Amino acid sequence: MMRWPTTRTGTCFAAVAAAVALGSTACAGPSTQVAAPPPPNPEPPRSKSAPRQIKTDPLTRPDSPGRIVYSSELVSEPMPKQAKAARVSKAKALGAADVGQFGPGLQPGTPTATLRMVSLRTPGAAAQAARPSWVLTWAASRPDIKGPATNTAADRRRLAADVQCIFVMVVDADTGVARDARQLCVPKP
Amino acid sequence: VLAVVALPTTATTPAAAAGVCGGTRGNYFNGYFQDGKPNYQFEGSSGYIVVRDGANCTGDTSIGNFSNAWLMIASNLGAPYNGWGQVGFERTAGFPLRWFSQFYDGYKALETRYSTFPVSNQIGVRHTFRVLWYESCLCLRATIDSTTWAESDFNPFAYPAESNWGPQAWSPQFLAEAGYLQSDVPGTPAARTRFSSLGAQRVSDDRLILMPCVLSGTTDNPTRWARQASSCNAFDVWTK
Numbered sequence: 001m002m003r004w005p006t007t008r009t010g011t012c013f014a015a016v017a018a019a020v021a022l023g024s025t026a027c028a029g030p031s032t033q034v035a036a037p038p039p040p041n042p043e044p045p046r047s048k049s050a051p052r053q054i055k056t057d058p059l060t061r062p063d064s065p066g067r068i069v070y071s072s073e074l075v076s077e078p079m080p081k082q083a084k085a086a087r088v089s090k091a092k093a094l095g096a097a098d099v100g101q102f103g104p105g106l107q108p109g110t111p112t113a114t115l116r117m118v119s120l121r122t123p124g125a126a127a128q129a130a131r132p133s134w135v136l137t138w139a140a141s142r143p144d145i146k147g148p149a150t151n152t153a154a155d156r157r158r159l160a161a162d163v164q165c166i167f168v169m170v171v172d173a174d175t176g177v178a179r180d181a182r183q184l185c186v187p188k189p
Numbered sequence: 190v191l192a193v194v195a196l197p198t199t200a201t202t203p204a205a206a207a208g209v210c211g212g213t214r215g216n217y218f219n220g221y222f223q224d225g226k227p228n229y230q231f232e233g234s235s236g237y238i239v240v241r242d243g244a245n246c247t248g249d250t251s252i253g254n255f256s257n258a259w260l261m262i263a264s265n266l267g268a269p270y271n272g273w274g275q276v277g278f279e280r281t282a283g284f285p286l287r288w289f290s291q292f293y294d295g296y297k298a299l300e301t302r303y304s305t306f307p308v309s310n311q312i313g314v315r316h317t318f319r320v321l322w323y324e325s326c327l328c329l330r331a332t333i334d335s336t337t338w339a340e341s342d343f344n345p346f347a348y349p350a351e352s353n354w355g356p357q358a359w360s361p362q363f364l365a366e367a368g369y370l371q372s373d374v375p376g377t378p379a380a381r382t383r384f385s386s387l388g389a390q391r392v393s394d395d396r397l398i399l400m401p402c403v404l405s406g407t408t409d410n411p412t413r414w415a416r417q418a419s420s421c422n423a424f425d426v427w428t429k
Contacts, residue, residue, distance in 0.1 A: 048392075051347035052327050056298065071300055072328075072342045098305045101284055105252035123330050123340035124323075144252055144301050146291045147273050148263035148362050149218040149407055150225075155271065156216065163299060178305035185299040 233390030295353025
């Protein structure tokens with residue numbers, strides 16, 4: 001259900017609406033404030049601040065003998081020894097139509113291509129069964145820093161200088177279809 | 190209870206062609222955001238955005254030459270705090286329009302997901318974009334319509350343990366953006382990028398409410414870009 005806060009008057013709403021249209025906020029100044037500001041909300045309940053404690057290791061070598069947690073949604077594991085050969089070759093995976101569509105900034109140079117069992121989880125849903133997939137990894141991907149209008153250019157430059165990034169694409173080894181594309185950045189050592 | 194403001198109509202001249210890239214590559218904005226005052230306490234944002242395209246300026250084929258539109262919940266504003274969760278659509282120079290999302294914990298982990306498929310066939314279609322906090326995962330989830338697109342690996346409330354978002358108030362933001370002032374933001378006079386039913390998720394009860402009248406506008410290139418609010422929670426942006 002949509003609800004308006006009850007602490008402001010219609011007069012103030014109208015004034016602010018006009019101000020928003022004109023690029024300012026009328027109720028921010030004391031001279032135009034016609035209702036008391038809303039009382040501060042209570043601190044977040046304690047349960048809200050529990051950490052997720054997800055340990056990711058996106059910079060692990062893609063051919064690592066162990067599990068690689070790129071993010072909570074993307075995990076790869078080595079292929080089982082008895083696995084059948086992939087239907088889609090490495091060359092075909094690298095040449096898939098969807099690959100290489102992000103440009104040399106995100107995808108600099110030649111990627112490593114590693115056949116892995118990859119679990120992609122839709123957030124909020126149960127994990128899908130792991131599928132044999134080519135994990136294409138571009139090292140030294142240029143940080144793609146978006147962020148709020150309220151960040152400064154210096155904030156963005158600082159973040160760009162502080163992180164190292166990889167670009168990862170997952171191509172299904174049975175169908176050749178790209179399943180996922182993401183950039184993952186962690187602090188420089 | 191929407192307070193609608195009558196404003197002059199805008200001439201429907203064709204959009205200017207994107208120019209040659211010049212000046213400093215950066216992040217230039219056109220839209221509305223909450224600047225953290227007054228002290229409303231929000232943990233998520235929501236809205237409809239009509240998908241539009243924006244031409245990139247010429248002469249720079251890097252990822253820094255982009256045009257996009259999105260919504261976001263950002264951290265407490267200003268140093269030492271930082272962090273955000275956002276979702277929207279974007280074109281970078283030479284490549285198709287795509288969905289994207291980005292989460293930053295403010296400390297160490299920056300994750301961007303891109304659609305592997307173009308979304309040019311969605312131009313003109315209104316989609317629901319949301320970044321909301323979920324108790325079930327203690328995380329932010331970015332959704333596009335009914336599809337959960339991505340989630341944060343961190344809990345923004347877990348400050349300082351695993352986020353540097355800081356205390357409330359956090360900032361809902363609804364913006365179009367370009368990497369150069371010579372690029373087009375999405376939308377033309379005849380086919381504007383419409384943001385509507387803007388909402389924010391309250392910290393106190395996790396409920397989504399219509400965005401109160403607390404947004405401030407910004408247009409970094411008013412000569413080239415336009416914005417027009419029709420109420421406290423609906424506005425258009427476009428390239429003139």
